[in-house]
Amino acid sequence: MPKSREVVLKHRIETKPVPTHFEIVERIVPDHPGDGKLLVRILYLTFDPYLGQAIRGQHMGEPHPDAGEPLPGYCVAEVVASGDSRFAKGDHVVGQAGWGEFGMMDAAGARKVDPSLGLAVHLGLLGTPGLTAWAGVTQLARVSQGDVFTIDAAAGAVGGTAGQLAKILGARAVGIAGGPEKCAQARDVYGFDDCIDYRQPDWIKALTAATGGGPSVHFENVGASVLLPVLSSLRIYGRVVLCGLAEHYHADGPRPTMPIGTIIGKRAHMLGLVVYDFFPRLAEWVAFATPHIKAGRLVELRDVSEGIDTAPQQFDRLLQGNNLGKTLVRVDPSAIN
CATH class of the missing domain: 3.40.50.720 (NAD(P)-binding Rossmann-like Domain)
Incomplete structure (x- = not known):
């Protein structure tokens, strides 16, 4: 079975995250997800300012991550195997699956997206x-x-x-x-x-x-x-x-x-x-925004680093206010746009 590299915490933290709080581990990628799960290949990982609080266990009652656990944060990914009839191999989805090359995503929290508009746009303008x-x-x-x-x-x-x-x-x-x-x-x-x-x-x-x-x-x-x-x-x-x-x-x-x-x-x-x-109204926003994106009236600048190894430094860049535009990690080098 193939292995996936993933960024995790070395230990639970109570202070502002810094790159030395993280480490890269290898996990075995399962052959099949369980019912209600999606095995996904992560293409882009996105970072937003609230994640600093989430990793400290101080965001809207969300769980406090422990050492070695998958970290919170949205990604756009390709389904490798599906345990939910609504999704098929090859579908592109947005959801949470940890900071890794592959991950397990809850189908209930995943949404299918149209790759013809690009991939990263579903984490920024359309996210x-x-x-x-x-x-x-x-x-x-x-x-x-x-x-x-x-x-x-x-x-x-x-x-x-x-x-x-x-x-x-x-x-x-x-x-x-x-x-x-x-x-x-x-x-x-x-x-x-x-x-x-x-x-x-x-x-x-x-x-x-x-x-x-x-x-x-x-x-x-x-x-x-x-x-x-x-x-x-x-x-x-x-x-x-x-x-x-x-x-x-x-x-x-x-x-x-x-x-x-x-x-x-x-x-x-x-x-x-x-x-x-407003999450239940996301489709309303996407319908409004799509023609403006196609016409060039809505644009975004992206601050992209390459490879899962760069995730801790890229996250720190955001927390320090040194990013220019939407902060992303291109996890899979074959992913474009």
């Missing part, structure tokens, strides 16, 4: 990041013609998609990102009207100027260091989507507080976003 952006922009904030939309982590998978959606819906989109390279990406790749570098002094003044007095909608992905200054410039009756708190996921010390007086004074609407609520 959880795209769904997150769509839910926040269209279902919660209800962005429309004339809105002024801001979003931090604008060069990331959620941020870049959300800004493009805001533009499609007739809004002015102004990104917030760290450094000139990421700001250029937001403008030149994703088509933002402007992007402000929060590492620059007086960046909030630049943001207020770029938004003509402040945003009517703000989409938060980072945390208090960006959110609190933006709230000060938010327009009256502005809407704020609270999606991610990346800077707080691994922080020690007291939790951030919210300026209740400012929120009342702005008459602001604060909207919490948990993407899992």
Whole structure:
């Protein structure tokens, strides 16, 4: 029987993951999956910021991985053998199967995808990041013609998609990102009207100027260091989507507080976003997004490393904020697009 290399934890961790917490092991690939399971060959593995919390056992009640257990994280894969009549050998699926070359996927949590659109796109634009952006922009904030939309982590998978959606819906989109390279990406790749570098002094003044007095909608992905200054410039009756708190996921010390007086004074609407609520509507998002992708109105930049051996370093690159675009590992060298 063939063997599969897989990345696992050396030991259970309680702190921010770093590459030395991981090791590569070899597992025997079974001949056949059990009932309700899919044996899959993993093509692309995706990393998103929430995984840092998930690996520490601090994400939405999900299990705390132990040493040697399959790690959480979505992949796009090819079915090698099926224990479910809904799936056949050769089908392409998205689901969770660990960080490895082969894995076992629960058929109940797998979804079949169309490879003609590409493979990696089902982990980004047509996956959880795209769904997150769509839910926040269209279902919660209800962005429309004339809105002024801001979003931090604008060069990331959620941020870049959300800004493009805001533009499609007739809004002015102004990104917030760290450094000139990421700001250029937001403008030149994703088509933002402007992007402000929060590492620059007086960046909030630049943001207020770029938004003509402040945003009517703000989409938060980072945390208090960006959110609190933006709230000060938010327009009256502005809407704020609270999606991610990346800077707080691994922080020690007291939790951030919210300026209740400012929120009342702005008459602001604060909207919490948990993407899992929208998983039953993924097909709706895919149907909306597909023609825009084909027409070039929705694009994504990918930060791809090659081979399962690179997974710990690629994950660390994401957690350090050094990625440019959707963070992926091409596990199988034959996988394209």
